[in-house]
Amino acid sequence: MTLRFGVIGTGAIGRDHIRRMTNTLSGGEIVAVTDVNQEAAKQAVGQFKLNAEIYPDDQSLVNAENVDAVLVTSWGPAHEQSVLAAIKAGKYVFCEKPLAATAAGCMNIVEAEIKHGKRLVQVGFMRRYDSGYVQLKEALDSNMIGEPLIIRCAHRNPSCAETYSTDMAVTDTLIHEIDVLHWLIDDDYKSVQAIFPKKTKRALDHLQDPQIFLIETERGVHIHAEVFVNCKYGYDIQCEIVGEEGIIKLPEVSSILIRKNAQLSKNILMDWKERFIDAYDKELQSFIDSIRETGEPSGPTAWDGYIAAVTADACVKAQKTGVREPIALKEKPDFYQDGSESKR
Numbered sequence: 001m002t003l004r005f006g007v008i009g010t011g012a013i014g015r016d017h018i019r020r021m022t023n024t025l026s027g028g029e030i031v032a033v034t035d036v037n038q039e040a041a042k043q044a045v046g047q048f049k050l051n052a053e054i055y056p057d058d059q060s061l062v063n064a065e066n067v068d069a070v071l072v073t074s075w076g077p078a079h080e081q082s083v084l085a086a087i088k089a090g091k092y093v094f095c096e097k098p099l100a101a102t103a104a105g106c107m108n109i110v111e112a113e114i115k116h117g118k119r120l121v122q123v124g125f126m127r128r129y130d131s132g133y134v135q136l137k138e139a140l141d142s143n144m145i146g147e148p149l150i151i152r153c154a155h156r157n158p159s160c161a162e163t164y165s166t167d168m169a170v171t172d173t174l175i176h177e178i179d180v181l182h183w184l185i186d187d188d189y190k191s192v193q194a195i196f197p198k199k200t201k202r203a204l205d206h207l208q209d210p211q212i213f214l215i216e217t218e219r220g221v222h223i224h225a226e227v228f229v230n231c232k233y234g235y236d237i238q239c240e241i242v243g244e245e246g247i248i249k250l251p252e253v254s255s256i257l258i259r260k261n262a263q264l265s266k267n268i269l270m271d272w273k274e275r276f277i278d279a280y281d282k283e284l285q286s287f288i289d290s291i292r293e294t295g296e297p298s299g300p301t302a303w304d305g306y307i308a309a310v311t312a313d314a315c316v317k318a319q320k321t322g323v324r325e326p327i328a329l330k331e332k333p334d335f336y337q338d339g340s341e342s343k344r
């Protein structure tokens with residue numbers, strides 16, 4: 001059976017997911033959309049020629065009888081309400097990061113899903129589906145380099161919006177490393193310290209950019225994570241893992257080699273939509289396939305969303321205090337003890 005989707009939020013990534021669901025993926029169909037900007041919802045229906053009804057709000061959409069699953073692609077602070085409404089209506093829900101704006105909000109969702117009695121929620125941590133990160137995970141799971149000791153990573157955007165704030169370097173950007181790194185090494189975070197290097201001239205007065213986060217894990221791995229959102233040269237994601245027996249590194253994005261004007265060069269992407277286009281396709285196709293085959297999603301769980309929120313809260317506190325801040329997670333419920341660290 002085709003999974004019938006309702007979309008809450010028809011902005012940038014909402015339309016990108018509608019596009020892939022309509023043109024690329026199989027087994028899913030958009031039958032409902034809503035946006036607080038109803039004109040945006042109407043435009044999305046027209047742009048993709050959807051046979052979909054426009055609903056006034058998330059509540060009416062999740063309760064629609066012909067909606068089996070919900071895509072939450074609204075602004076982060078609105079996610080918790082929509083996800084809780086979907087769970088209450090017994091609907092599957094794919095929620096873009098963040099699952100909720102606070103750790104407490106994520107815990108509300110965890111408790112609601114456990115009370116419902118089966119998994120409904122997948123969080124849009126798409127890097128777990130990126131072929132480069134999958135190769136890193138396979139190498140680590142096979143003990144290729146022995147115990148991981150050090151991770152160096154960088155999350156660089158060519159530029160950011162004027163509204164982008166210092167804490168968004170954590171909640172909007174570093175959140176991807178926060179999720180993918182503990183999944184990669186199957187370890188928990190212990191503490192974090194934020195460092196503000198010399199500021200780039202391209203950052204507005206209110207924004208600290210770049211930033212460095214020094215994260216320690218429970219098993220003693222040290223992570224040096226750079227966030228630089230006005231790097232100008234490109235959209236560049238780097239990740240290198242130093243182990244006891246060797247080093248593994250995220251592959252560069254495929255590009256032709258250009259020999260011209262006495263130079264040898266490669267292209268660098270400029271946009272996150274293009275850099276992770278395959279990962280977005282795979283995460284959503286996996287959501288559809290897993291629900292159709294097993295009755296539950298198999299991707300990043302609401303508990304992964306909680307881990308990300310607790311860690312992000314500690315990173316934001318570290319930005320303010322300048323000292324090493326603890327990252328204290330609650331005990332993982334049995335409901336999520338399915339070895340999901342080794343799954344997507």
Ligand SMILES: NC(=O)C1=CN([C@@H]2O[C@H](COP(=O)(O)OP(=O)(O)OC[C@H]3O[C@@H](n4cnc5c(N)ncnc54)[C@H](O)[C@@H]3O)[C@@H](O)[C@H]2O)C=CC1
Nearest residue numbers: 009010011012013035036037073074075076078096097098
């Ligand atoms: N996984 C990834 O790499 C990415 C994730 N995101 C996440 O996706 C979410 C959306 O981001 P963008 O598409 O860039 O934002 P956007 O601003 O382009 O679109 C958000 C849309 O949601 C609508 N909206 C806001 N609150 C709503 C509510 N309560 N009910 C219904 N509609 C509502 C807005 O009117 C807007 O049309 C954010 O949480 C963002 O962090 C965004 C880009 C990439």
Ligand SMILES: O=C1[C@H](O)[C@H](O)[C@@H](O)[C@H](O)[C@H]1O
Nearest residue numbers: 155156157172173176229272
């Ligand atoms: O919304 C986004 C996306 O998640 C991109 O992957 C990040 O690189 C960007 O910084 C963030 O604003």
